[in-house]
Amino acid sequence: MLDCAIIGGGPAGLTAGLYTTRGGLKNVVMFEMGMPGGQITQSSEIENYPGFYQHGKTGMDFMETWQEQCFAFGLKHEMKKVERVSKEKEHFVVTLEDGNSIEAKTVIVGTGSTPKRTGIKGEDEFWGRGVSTCATCDGFFYKDKEVAVLGGGDTALEEAHYLSNICSKVYLIHRRDSFRASPTTVDRIKNIDNIEIITNTIIEEIEGDMMGVTGVRLKNIKTDEKSNLKVPGLFIFVGHNVNNSVLKDEGGNFICDMSDWGQVVVDLSMRTSIKGLYATGDMRIEAPKQVVSAAGDGAVAALQVISYLQEES
């Protein structure tokens, strides 16, 4: 039986792995279906992780050293997708996609979140064929072309900035007239010549042909004025959905307390309503959705796991 099963290999899961193994636990497995790193590996630059201040370093550069460090103390990695976690008497059963299952004394979940889809007409049809949620992945395919970015938060603005270095022009479309993003980021965007900000505007439809997106239909929600924008690419950054499906039982009910928005209810020690089960990172209530806080959560949960196992034995 595992001392601890960690589900998810982003900053929270990796840090939990580091702290549990360095803290003396021998049998800790992190389940992550591919190479660990998490969503931050899609980021074009890291500016707010204290202790790491190197311009031009991407999220991927940043996470490479994490892996080296987090696996240095005996953390094991299983490249398997977890279907669900259940508690049976005093221990947990982690059921995998292939039908196999593994028992664990404790579980730390940090499965993060996934970029939200908007539900705009044409979005599903042209997903991966002009509609993207990853500028660092797909920006390259729009070199010297015009693209549209949808959203008004930090991610939308940072990625618009990134795209402005590759694309001939970036239209930033936002449904309000002010931005949620940090003032520093907003100021930076406003000073970039090839970014045109279109506020109070929504996308009514994404249009395309056999090859993919050809344009978007816009509507100004203040004036009701409609217009067309001919662009081959649309990057959508409108928030995230919590990846909480591993916490559902076979009947589709959550095994622990959740918020109305599908986030896991935890206390300051990352304890869920089930003894021995911890939730960390983007998926928990009040999550600030920052690498530094996800890492902090992972450390907190790992220390809790160590003392929980000491008490139980």
Add this chain to the structure above:
Amino acid sequence: MAKYVELTKNNFDATVANGVTMVDFWAPWCGPCRMIAPVVEELAEDFDGRATIAKVNTDEEQELAVKYGIRSIPAILFFKDGQVVDQMVGAASKDAFASKINAIL
């Protein structure tokens, strides 16, 4: 140990011409592509002798990316006897890729 095939415009058509081939269009700067890299390596071993597992570095092989209309990566195309029969966009689990291959074998 079986390894995936690195495809260029020179060996692409010949490689996918016969049997089942999974082609992973990727690039070094793409996080989700790097995430599935170890998965693709394992698939190459698992399907050794039954299906060809291949990769195209879209940074170096832009012509191939254009030819297959790649606009988002990782893009995984499944070929049977030279024809694209299925495709996926984005990172997924090893089982998800394996079941796509098994479905066309």
